Amino acid sequence: xxxxxxxxxxxxxxxxxxxxxxxxxxxxxxxxxxxxxxxxxxxxxxxxxxxxxxxxxxxxxxxxxxxxxxxxxxxxxxxxxxxxxxxxxxxxxxxxxxxxxxxxxxxxxxxxxxxxxxxxxxxxxxxxxxxxxxxxxxxxxxxxxxxxxxxxxxxxxxxxxxxxxxxxxxxxxxxxxxxxxxxxxxxxxxxxxxxxxxxxxxxxxxxxxxxxxxxxxxxxxxxxx
Amino acid sequence: xxxxxxxxxxxxxxxxxxxxxxxxxxxxxxxxxxxxxxxxxxxxxxxxxxxxxxxxxxxxxxxxxxxxxxxxxxxxxxxxxxxxxxxxxxxxxxxxxxxxxxxxxxxxxxxxxxxxxxxxxxxxxxxxxxxxxxxxxxxxxxxxxxxxxxxxxxxxxxxxxxxxxxxxxxxxxxxxxxxxxxxxxxxxxxxxxxxxxxxxxxxxxxxxxxxxxxxxxxxxxxxxxxxxxxxxxxxxxxxxxxxxxxxxxxxxxxxxxxxxxxxxxxxxxxxxxxxxxxxxxxxxxxxxxxxxxxxxxxxxxxxxxxxxxxxxxxxxxxxxxxxxxxxxxxxxxxxxxxxxxxxxxxxxxxxxxxxxxxxxxxxxxxxxxxxxxxxx
Numbered sequence: 001x002x003x004x005x006x007x008x009x010x011x012x013x014x015x016x017x018x019x020x021x022x023x024x025x026x027x028x029x030x031x032x033x034x035x036x037x038x039x040x041x042x043x044x045x046x047x048x049x050x051x052x053x054x055x056x057x058x059x060x061x062x063x064x065x066x067x068x069x070x071x072x073x074x075x076x077x078x079x080x081x082x083x084x085x086x087x088x089x090x091x092x093x094x095x096x097x098x099x100x101x102x103x104x105x106x107x108x109x110x111x112x113x114x115x116x117x118x119x120x121x122x123x124x125x126x127x128x129x130x131x132x133x134x135x136x137x138x139x140x141x142x143x144x145x146x147x148x149x150x151x152x153x154x155x156x157x158x159x160x161x162x163x164x165x166x167x168x169x170x171x172x173x174x175x176x177x178x179x180x181x182x183x184x185x186x187x188x189x190x191x192x193x194x195x196x197x198x199x200x201x202x203x204x205x206x207x208x209x210x211x212x213x214x215x216x217x218x219x220x221x222x223x224x225x
Numbered sequence: 226x227x228x229x230x231x232x233x234x235x236x237x238x239x240x241x242x243x244x245x246x247x248x249x250x251x252x253x254x255x256x257x258x259x260x261x262x263x264x265x266x267x268x269x270x271x272x273x274x275x276x277x278x279x280x281x282x283x284x285x286x287x288x289x290x291x292x293x294x295x296x297x298x299x300x301x302x303x304x305x306x307x308x309x310x311x312x313x314x315x316x317x318x319x320x321x322x323x324x325x326x327x328x329x330x331x332x333x334x335x336x337x338x339x340x341x342x343x344x345x346x347x348x349x350x351x352x353x354x355x356x357x358x359x360x361x362x363x364x365x366x367x368x369x370x371x372x373x374x375x376x377x378x379x380x381x382x383x384x385x386x387x388x389x390x391x392x393x394x395x396x397x398x399x400x401x402x403x404x405x406x407x408x409x410x411x412x413x414x415x416x417x418x419x420x421x422x423x424x425x426x427x428x429x430x431x432x433x434x435x436x437x438x439x440x441x442x443x444x445x446x447x448x449x450x451x452x453x454x455x456x457x458x459x460x461x462x463x464x465x466x467x468x469x470x471x472x473x474x475x476x477x478x479x480x481x482x483x484x485x486x487x488x489x490x491x492x493x494x495x496x497x498x499x500x501x502x503x504x505x506x507x508x509x510x511x512x513x514x515x516x517x518x519x520x521x522x523x524x525x526x527x528x529x530x531x532x533x534x535x536x537x538x539x540x541x542x543x544x545x546x547x548x549x550x551x552x553x554x555x556x557x558x559x560x561x562x563x564x565x566x567x568x569x570x571x572x573x574x575x576x577x578x579x580x581x582x583x584x585x586x587x588x589x590x591x592x593x594x595x596x597x598x599x600x601x
Binding site for chain 2: 121216
């Protein structure tokens with residue numbers, strides 16, 4: 001049996017068309033979980049990163065620790081979270097947020113710090129308050145970096161959200177886990193492939209967003225004089 | 226009026242940016258702080274809008290210590306223009322200009338109407354309003370920067386090397402524009418530059434600074450050029466300050482021979498086209514090609530331009546032009562030199578100097594700064 005026929009077996013099965021184990025349902029579950037994790041991570045990391053970037057306090061700490069957190073084993077975190085919080089959404093969300101937060105934090109910090117110092121100086125000089133400078137000048141100028149950070153975080157979260165299946169939750173991880181458990185490798189491979197496709201789609205989505213959704217003056221960047 | 230009252234700035238590491246400065250910046254005039262980098266000129270300027278807090282002394286704005294005012298509110302009442310313009314990249318030109326009116330809580334429509342007026346005032350086309358800063362040239366960005374500073378009609382304008390980052394031609398245009406604006410608006414301008422040429426051109430009052438903000442000389446541009454306080458100032462002004470001083474005097478004092486009285490000088494003759502614009506000089510004695518006719522505009526140009534035109538001309542004669550470029554008449558080198566001497570203090574010049582003034586020895590004595598200051 002080659003992987004192409006595995007695929008047709010996987011997609012051809014009536015279970016994939018409707019019901020709880022259908023592809024659409026699993027993708028929806030997967031996306032919902034990923035979105036939830038990204039939402040909490042953003043809520044946590046972006047305001048904190050903006051503040052750290054603006055004040056310049058704690059930048060060294062952030063850059064030093066952000067790299068280290070990437071080495072955290074997600075599966076280990078899930079296990080830890082299950083031990084601490086019991087089986088449930090939290091057990092999966094915790095490690096996913098821990099995964100997504102560092103790139104967002106770094107992006108926010110760097111984005112704000114990369115604001116043209118002349119622009120910041122002018123903003124203060126015309127009489128903006130710190131809050132107005134941060135939200136009205138530094139935040140827009142950090143948008144490309146934030147979007148790039150969000151893209152990295154999203155791809156990682158989508159790829160890693162498969163762990164939800166370990167603790168009995170849904171998502172595309174179900175195919176991988178269930179396939180392995182029942183030695184139905186067609187299902188495992190199909191599930192893995194869907195995760196990859198979803199991650200690639202997310203990449204594309206953010207590439208388009210960066211291209212078309214950013215304010216024109218930010219998108220074009222400054223040209224050298 | 227802005228008054229520096231013993232204002233000083235010592236950095237936390239102990240280095241002194243400005244020792245202690247007393248200076249009055251008169252209302253409605255342009256005061257230029259000029260000096261080498263590190264003389265503390267930018268620090269001084271930034272004390273006025275509290276971008277820098279003095280560590281000793283005070284800065285008074287119309288009698289009030291700026292330290293007593295809310296920094297953001299104070300700044301909204303002071304125009305601020307910096308070297309790289311510092312425009313907000315994500316905002317259209319019109320909204321960049323309207324920044325301060327927005328901050329002051331003006332409604333969008335009114336603020337934009339005001340911004341559109343300013344766009345015109347600084348010489349930018351109306352369609353520039355919808356552009357983003359990155360779509361503008363350096364010179365246009367600076368104009369927007371000036372417009373933004375003027376938007377709330379502040380009485381005081383701080384300009385920190387605003388024209389240093391653009392090329393010389395654009396810079397000259399921006400300087401002329403500033404002088405034109407100032408003649409209409411009469412702001413109290415504090416202008417910082419390292420370019421003495423710019424200082425002399427723009428300043429009603431020029432403050433030459435040594436390191437740590439010590440005043441080397443405070444004078445009007447003409448006094449500065451003709452009577453530098455010491456060798457240091459003279460050196461900073463450069464060798465040809467006498468010539469540059471001519472740029473402060475109008476060309477209208479030169480005697481012009483009207484075109485109707487003839488265009489022939491020896492074998493040279495100036496030819497004009499049908500509209501009266503000069504085509505060039507022709508040497509009737511030789512069968513040579515037409516040579517370009519250098520001209521100046523008596524109404525707007527300086528003596529330096531007139532002298533330059535006379536020096537450039539093959540016939541030794543400058544062409545006086547009207548605003549449309551038509552020849553009004555001609556001015557010989559002798560006429561230009563006579564106008565130069567007319568403005569000088571009565572010096573015991575050797576007899577007949579004005580007529581033989583082209584002799585080679587004249588620049589050697591006049592252009593030597595040591596000779597000039599040694600006599601003081």
